[in-house]
Amino acid sequence: MKTIQFNKLYKLFNITSVFLIVISLCLLLFKGLNFGVDFKGGTLIEIRTDQSSSKISLIRDSFNQMNLGDVSVKSFGNETDYIVKFEKQNSNDPEFIENIKQKLSNSIGNVDFRRVENVGPKVSAELLRSGVIAIGLSLAAMLLYIWIRFEWQFSLGAILALFHDVILTLGIFSLFSLEINLSIVAAVLTIVGYSMNDTVVIFDRVRENLRKYADIKIFELTNISINETLSRTIITSATTLLALLSIYLFGGEILKGFSLAMILGVIFGTYSSIYIANPILVLLKVNQRTIIKEEKD
Secondary structure, X not given: OOOOOHHHHHHHHHHHHHHHHHHHHHHHHHHOOEEOHXXXXXXXXXXXXXXXXXXXXXXXXXXXXXXXXXXXEEEOOOOOEEEEEEOOOOOOOHHHHHHHXXXXXXXXXXXXXXXXXXXXXXXXXXXXXXXXXXXXXXXXXXHHHHHHHOOHHHHHHXXXXXXXXXXXXXXXXXXXXXXXXHHHHHHHHHHHHHHHHHHHHHHHHXXXXXXXXXXXXXXXXXXXXXXXXXXXXXXXXXXXXXXXXXXXXXXOHHHXXXXXXXXXXXXXHHHHHHHOHHHHHHHOOOOHHHHHHHHHO
């Protein structure tokens, strides 16, 4: 099998990645994220229509005409079940809910309100804080794991790769104003685990090759290691993407955000395990003495 010269493109892709990270950070700082009702607070209504022909767009238009703020409509379960979220909070007012039900019935026919809940701003703030803490703790745990298993140079490379994947994924969500809800937080945490798994596989091979080839510089050694694990990387990423694409296309509106975040994460994770994590080892001049020191410790 012909060896692909991944290392020849380290510099080019490193510059590209830095540029994309800067753009993503600017989007996050100045444009921000489009937080859904889970984080902003509002009202959640689970409805069931009496006909499967009701379209999400028709239901969304009906709610938009009621001036309830940002409205999110997603299908789930069978074809007649929908989750509706909007900013205005008055779910404890029977007259307010009955008025919505009446207007919706006039637009799409009979509607059954199966569940009505308020999501208060305090609860939303706690959810947002918990999500940030969860992502931060996962990154810290990964840092510690790689540090113990390998050496600090490997740990730094892995964390920078994870940072790259998360920031770029959130940057795309910011760019297109895609809604951020609890499922996206779950997707980001999954991305962290997936990206780390890809990186660890290559790092394991790099460490093994450092023991085998004492006379080969790390610049060439990383390229050898990437090529030796390439078939595994391609098969894992391709099968995962196929499953995620199926969920995105056929899983309904409620799973689109989650599956999209995961698709982006798998693509960025595969890329960063090659072009972010490994160039860090080259930059820090990892060599056989690094492995010998690790084994002595």
